[in-house]
Amino acid sequence: xxxxxxxxxxxxxxxxxxxxxxxxxxxxxxxxxxxxxxxxxxxxxxxxxxxxxxxxxxxxxxxxxxxxxxxxxxxxxxxxxxxxxxxxxxxxxxxxxxxxxxxxxxxxxxxxxxxxxxxxxxxxxxxxxxxxxxxxxxxxxxxxxxxxxxxxxxxxxxxxxxxxxxxxxxxxxxxxxxxxxxxxxxxxxxxxxxxxxxxxxxxxxxxxxxxxxxxxxxxxxxxxxxxxxxxxxxxxxxxxxxxxxxxxxxxxxxxxxxxxxxxxxxxxxxxxxxxxxxxxxxxxxxxxxxxxxxxxxxxxxxxxxxxxxxxxxxxxxxxxxxxxxxxxxxxxxxxxxxxxxxxxxxxxxxxxxxxxxxxxxxxxxxxxxxxxxxxxxxxxxxxxxxxxxxxxxxxxxxxxxxxxxxxxxxxxxxxxxxxxxxxxxxxxxxxxxxxxxxxxxxxxxxxxxxxxxxxxxxxxxx
Numbered sequence: 001x002x003x004x005x006x007x008x009x010x011x012x013x014x015x016x017x018x019x020x021x022x023x024x025x026x027x028x029x030x031x032x033x034x035x036x037x038x039x040x041x042x043x044x045x046x047x048x049x050x051x052x053x054x055x056x057x058x059x060x061x062x063x064x065x066x067x068x069x070x071x072x073x074x075x076x077x078x079x080x081x082x083x084x085x086x087x088x089x090x091x092x093x094x095x096x097x098x099x100x101x102x103x104x105x106x107x108x109x110x111x112x113x114x115x116x117x118x119x120x121x122x123x124x125x126x127x128x129x130x131x132x133x134x135x136x137x138x139x140x141x142x143x144x145x146x147x148x149x150x151x152x153x154x155x156x157x158x159x160x161x162x163x164x165x166x167x168x169x170x171x172x173x174x175x176x177x178x179x180x181x182x183x184x185x186x187x188x189x190x191x192x193x194x195x196x197x198x199x200x201x202x203x204x205x206x207x208x209x210x211x212x213x214x215x216x217x218x219x220x221x222x223x224x225x226x227x228x229x230x231x232x233x234x235x236x237x238x239x240x241x242x243x244x245x246x247x248x249x250x251x252x253x254x255x256x257x258x259x260x261x262x263x264x265x266x267x268x269x270x271x272x273x274x275x276x277x278x279x280x281x282x283x284x285x286x287x288x289x290x291x292x293x294x295x296x297x298x299x300x301x302x303x304x305x306x307x308x309x310x311x312x313x314x315x316x317x318x319x320x321x322x323x324x325x326x327x328x329x330x331x332x333x334x335x336x337x338x339x340x341x342x343x344x345x346x347x348x349x350x351x352x353x354x355x356x357x358x359x360x361x362x363x364x365x366x367x368x369x370x371x372x373x374x375x376x377x378x379x380x381x382x383x384x385x386x387x388x389x390x391x392x393x394x395x396x397x398x399x400x401x402x403x404x405x406x407x408x409x410x411x412x413x414x415x416x417x418x419x420x421x422x423x424x425x426x427x428x429x430x431x432x433x434x435x436x437x438x439x440x441x442x443x444x445x446x447x448x449x450x451x452x453x454x455x456x457x458x459x460x461x462x
Contacts, residue, residue, distance in 0.1 A: 023205040025104040025112050028212035029310035031223045032355045038105035044370045045101045052106030157185035203328055208376045209350040210369050213391050218356050223306045273302040325350055351385050352392040418447045
């Protein structure tokens with residue numbers, strides 16, 4: 001699946017551009033209307049949509065990847081959709097040269113962040129939002145077992161090795177890839193980025209970001225309904241066609257069981273969840289009743305996976321993207337206060353739009369976004385992001401949100417000398433949160449009490 005890798009290469013090549021152009025980004029969870037707002041903004045501001053969804057770069061597979069249809073695009077140019085234009089390495093600059101406004105739209109926040117900040121590819125590569133694609137094969141990693149990979153990482157980057165679970169192949173492999181690509185430990189690069197962030201804005205474009213947000217209860221119902229709609233539109237036929245290509249040998253998929261659903265298009269929610277059901281259909285070894293039950297189980301698995309994915313997307317925005325924006329804003333403010341030279345166009349702002357009630361879309365989302373975007377393009381005063389709605393005042397607060405780079409480097413494992421695992425070794429806790437949960441657990445309290453009693457007995461004179 002080299003198409004996704006080529007997108008990553010395209011993103012890296014954009015690093016040469018200076019932040020003298022304007023860009024709008026539309027982000028949010030799946031199912032909140034990002035594509036619709038991207039089109040509405042493009043029509044109002046003479047813009048062109050750039051797809052920033054890692055699954056929608058693949059040709060076909062329109063249902064499983066939830067692509068906007070040709071009619072829904074309303075004649076607005078869409079780029080990197082179906083990967084029709086894989087060679088457009090300088091797409092944002094070319095769109096700007098045409099006097100059009102680039103509008104990034106997508107749920108792969110890793111891509112959006114990498115487009116806006118040139119050094120974020122390395123610092124965020126292990127946060128679970130990117131695809132490993134064919135990187136392992138090209139780096140000779142696929143032939144190594146996870147233990148061997150971990151041992152190698154311990155040698156070249158012990159700091160990162162101490163942060164990953166020895167069995168987390170995905171994160172271990174990506175840290176190794178950073179070292180092999182750059183010749184430097186990832187931990188060293190992250191630390192360097194922290195220091196550079198104090199004086200270097202590191203922002204490619206004058207940017208405004210719209211975060212479409214829906215109340216979780218409402219969103220979960222909407223996502224469940226969308227899964228059923230996908231099935232009505234022919235999801236099973238699309239998946240069966242994909243499986244047939246694999247069986248015929250015209251399409252490859254990762255062979256290892258642990259990896260086969262973590263790479264390329266196979267990561268798309270739906271393929272893994274319906275694998276057991278479609279295999280049973282193909283084999284014809286189950287009765288109608290058993291087959292129906294298996295189908296219903298698969299549908300529920302897909303719904304649950306979609307809800308979990310949406311939750312992770314919100315966590316990414318709050319824990320990764322927002323701190324990066326705030327760090328950039330702080331650096332800009334510091335540079336201006338010290339009268340250092342700074343390009344006037346270097347600015348970034350994020351606005352949260354309430355997309356909970358779709359009947360109020362025009363008022364709460366479309367009209368608000370278009371007005372703010374027009375003021376942004378015309379360099380007019382814009383509103384305080386925390387004042388737009390109740391969600392923005394709650395979610396756009398800095399309280400309790402740490403810099404992800406600092407958080408990553410400060411993260412460490414802890415050993416509990418009181419409790420032991422099945423191998424009679426001290427229990428190892430991954431990070432402060434896991435340690436806190438362990439200390440408050442019934443097992444730890446019981447073991448602590450037992451140890452105190454034993455110590456008290458030993459201290460008593462015979």
